[in-house]
Amino acid sequence: GEHDFLLLFRDAVRQGFPRPKHFSCPPLLGSGPEFMEFCGTELAHTQVMRSGFERYPFVWTALFDLYSGFCFDFEIARRLFDELSKGNAVSRTTMISGCARPGKMSNALLLFDEMPERDVSSWGVVIAGCIQTGLF
Numbered sequence: 001g002e003h004d005f006l007l008l009f010r011d012a013v014r015q016g017f018p019r020p021k022h023f024s025c026p027p028l029l030g031s032g033p034e035f036m037e038f039c040g041t042e043l044a045h046t047q048v049m050r051s052g053f054e055r056y057p058f059v060w061t062a063l064f065d066l067y068s069g070f071c072f073d074f075e076i077a078r079r080l081f082d083e084l085s086k087g088n089a090v091s092r093t094t095m096i097s098g099c100a101r102p103g104k105m106s107n108a109l110l111l112f113d114e115m116p117e118r119d120v121s122s123w124g125v126v127i128a129g130c131i132q133t134g135l136f
Helices: 002-014 022-029 033-039 041-051 057-070 074-084 089-099 105-114 120-133
Strands: none
Touching: 041 057, 057 074, 057 089, 074 089, 089 105, 089 120, 105 120
């Protein structure tokens, strides 16, 4: 499972195998609670930045998802979004999805209102969030 991937990744780094590539970050960051227990969100974020992987959209989208969806830290997720993203539909929809929960839906709606163009995915996330939080 995902935990096995984390152990394999850790062992490879410890044994001096070639440095991880940017495409290994999203599965690690997407491991959620297991990942946070394993090495901590802040450490993962630091490693991504130190490695220069934040320049890859799918890596910073995974970081947004980690902070907004698993850590429930909208402030850090929003700061990352403002600093790293170019405001594309995928990153905005990821942020909206992370906020679409009770107590945070107003943040999701704010992000949705700021979207220059909305697609089927962003509409679906907002509608699902409104239904789940009782706003619909």
